[in-house]
Amino acid sequence: MKSVLLTGTKKLELREVPKPEILHGKDVLLRPASVGVCGSDIHYFNEGRIGDQVITFPFSIGHECSAVVEKTGPEVKNLKPGDRVAVEPAISCGKCDQCLSGRRHTCRSLRFMGAPGQYDGCLSEYVIMPEENCFLLHGDMPLLTGALVEPLSIGAYAVKLAGSEKYKNVAILGSGPIGLSVLLALGKSPERKIFVTDKLNYRLEAARSLGAYWTGNPDEKDIIKEVGRVEPLQMDLVFECCGKQEALDQALDLLKPGAKLMIVGIPETDIIHFDVSKLRRKEITIQNVRRQNNSIPDAIRIAGENPRAAEMMITHVFNLEEAQKAFETVAGYKDGVIKAMIKLDR
Numbered sequence: 001m002k003s004v005l006l007t008g009t010k011k012l013e014l015r016e017v018p019k020p021e022i023l024h025g026k027d028v029l030l031r032p033a034s035v036g037v038c039g040s041d042i043h044y045f046n047e048g049r050i051g052d053q054v055i056t057f058p059f060s061i062g063h064e065c066s067a068v069v070e071k072t073g074p075e076v077k078n079l080k081p082g083d084r085v086a087v088e089p090a091i092s093c094g095k096c097d098q099c100l101s102g103r104r105h106t107c108r109s110l111r112f113m114g115a116p117g118q119y120d121g122c123l124s125e126y127v128i129m130p131e132e133n134c135f136l137l138h139g140d141m142p143l144l145t146g147a148l149v150e151p152l153s154i155g156a157y158a159v160k161l162a163g164s165e166k167y168k169n170v171a172i173l174g175s176g177p178i179g180l181s182v183l184l185a186l187g188k189s190p191e192r193k194i195f196v197t198d199k200l201n202y203r204l205e206a207a208r209s210l211g212a213y214w215t216g217n218p219d220e221k222d223i224i225k226e227v228g229r230v231e232p233l234q235m236d237l238v239f240e241c242c243g244k245q246e247a248l249d250q251a252l253d254l255l256k257p258g259a260k261l262m263i264v265g266i267p268e269t270d271i272i273h274f275d276v277s278k279l280r281r282k283e284i285t286i287q288n289v290r291r292q293n294n295s296i297p298d299a300i301r302i303a304g305e306n307p308r309a310a311e312m313m314i315t316h317v318f319n320l321e322e323a324q325k326a327f328e329t330v331a332g333y334k335d336g337v338i339k340a341m342i343k344l345d346r
C-alpha cells in the first residue's frame with residue numbers, strides 16, 4: 001500500500017509499504033479518508049521531535065483522520081465494512097491505574113497514532129485500529145468534516161476540564177484549529193463573552209464568524225488594555241492555545257484574581273516560565289490539558305451542530321501526493337491556512 005513517510009526533517013515521501021493485517025479479534029482495518037495536518041505533526045516535520053519524543057526516520061505520521069471500515073476482526077460487534085468513522089488516535093491498555101480511574105488518555109502504556117515508537121500514522125491507504133477507537137459518523141456528515149473531530153475533541157475536553165459553565169468572561173489566546181475548537185466547544189451563551197487573540201487577522205475573522213465577542217491582534221494593539229476597557233474586572237478563564245511564552249505572559253495579565261489558566265498549546269520550548277508574583281498574588285490555578293479524554297462523541301456532536309465550523313476551519317484540501325505541499329503550507333502559515341486536509345478517498 002501507499003504511505004506518506006517523513007524521511008528527514010521537512011521531507012515527506014510517498015512510499016510502498018506492507019499493508020497492515022488484522023491480528024486481534026477486536027481490530028478493524030480502516031481506509032483513512034481525510035487526514036488533518038496538526039500542529040504537533042509540524043513539530044515532527046520541522047524539528048524531528050516534541051520534547052523527549054524524538055523520531056527515527058523514516059517515520060509514519062498523521063493522527064487526525066476519518067476513515068471507512070474495510071474489514072473487521074471476528075470479535076468486532078458494532079462496525080461493518082463500509083461504515084464511516086472518526087478515529088480516536090490514542091490506544092490505551094484498559095488495565096493500568098490510569099485507565100481504571102477513567103484517565104485512558106494518560107494510560108501508562110498509551111500508543112498514539114503517528115507518535116515516535118508508538119503506533120503507525122494514518123497518512124496511509126490502510127491502518128488498523130481497535131473497534132473502541134472508531135466512532136460512527138452521523139449519516140450525512142462529510143468524511144472531510146469527520147477528520148476535524150480529533151482536534152474538536154481537544155477543544156471539547158479542555159472546556160469540560162475547565163468546567164466552563166460558570167465562567168462569564170473567557171479568553172482564547174491563539175485562533176488556530178485548537179483555539180477555534182475551544183471556541184466552538186464553549187458554544188453560544190448570552191451571558192458569556194469570548195475574547196480571542198491571534199497574530200493572523202484572517203484567523204480572527206474566522207473566530208468572529210464562529211461567535212467570538214471580541215478579537216484582537218497583539219501585534220497591532222495592546223490587548224491587555226483593550227480587553228480591560230471592555231471588561232475591567234478581567235477574565236475568569238483563559239485558554240492558551242498557541243504554545244507561546246508571550247501568550248502565557250499575557251494570560252497572567254488578563255486573568256482576574258482566583259481565575260484559571262488552561263494550557264492547551266504545545267510550547268515551542270522545553271521550559272516555560274511564569275511571573276510568580278502575579279501567579280501568587282492573583283492565586284491563579286494552572287491546568288494543563290493532555291490531548292483529550294472521552295470527548296470524541298462531544299466533538300462529533302459539535303461538528304454536526306456547527307456545519308460552518310468545517311467551512312471556516314478547513315481552508316485547504318490536498319491529495320496524498322501533495323502531502324509535502326500540505327505540510328509546508330501549514331508549517332509556513334501560508335496562503336491563509338487554518339486546517340489543511342489531505343484527502344485519500346478519490
Ligand SMILES: [Zn+2]
Pocket residue numbers: 038039040063064150151
Ligand atoms: Zn492533532
Ligand SMILES: [Zn+2]
Pocket residue numbers: 092093094095096097098099100104107108109110
Ligand atoms: Zn492503561
